Amino acid sequence: MVGIYRLIGATVLGGAMAASFAVGTPASAQPRAALDPICQAADLGLSFGHAEGAAGTVYRAVQFTNYGDNTCVLQGFPGVSYVDGDGNQVGAAARRDGPAGSLVTLDPGATASAIVGFVQIGLFDPAVCQPTPVAGIQVYPPDSTESLFLEMPGQQGCAGDVSPSAQLKVLPMTDDPGA
Template identity: 35%
Template sequence: MFASARGTAGALAAAVLGLTAAGAAWSATPPAHAAATRASTAVRTCTTSDLYLSMGHKEGAAGSLYWSIRFTNTSTTGCSLRGYPGVSVLDTAHHQIGPAATHSGSPYGTVTLAPAQSAAAIARTTNGPVGGPCLRTGTYLRIYPPASHTAVLVPAPWKTCSGVFQVGPVNTQGNF
């Protein structure tokens, strides 16, 4: 069901800019020997047991509120993340408040994390009731890392406003 976050606070979304991760890219029609090499060197997908999830600081800009969700590889081997995490807001009884976050639509690639490396996805809502009301404040964010069916509950007082709740893809640039 739920795994627990092993901490509460991460670095500011801007701190993600200094992190390094390598993306894997292959040509559309690799030679036969390249396919064999790729199969033997493919990096496995990160699971929730490989990751420590934490929240960075909230930042406001242009009527929006942004909050980074940090994914840190705590395993002893490299693993990769690709795409968007699933994110929803829960109350103290673990009931969902409002709909889950929609995807920002930003392009994404594969992020490979060596042990102790981090990447982040950015969650966004409006900075107050701009064009619509705010929902009640949740206690946790339920986060499914990309390609995972197991969620992590991270303590995070989140309030969705104006019907806007989006999440960007996992990346190392701090982009939404």
């Protein structure tokens, strides 16, 4: 009988790797979370959590709540961009900040979040920024081609190219609900 065993230790000895295995301890073919499907937009709800300001940027938790019947996973960065009242993107999408992060397992009814930085557009040259009213943000959960909308009344975005700066910044998903 061929079995799969869990690697419990490895040591490099003179350029060669010596590994020790726990005989008789079968490893699961995949960790539990890897068996769970990727969270789909149709099963998620969005809301804003806490907000904090720093040096011309307001950081807000964008909360993802699993309203589906099954556990699902999220990892990496959501896609975030401003949109106008017709759903058209206004300016560049959010710039990703940091590494992709850990796998977040979201049980039914549970909430995870990603922090989004909203740069105050008054910091940009108005001729370059081209301030434009927006209806809110369009959010694509990580690894999803379907989006969700989160309303932001009275907000403006830059329709112009403000690079190398960014009007929006996004951090990776975390299991912190961001309340």
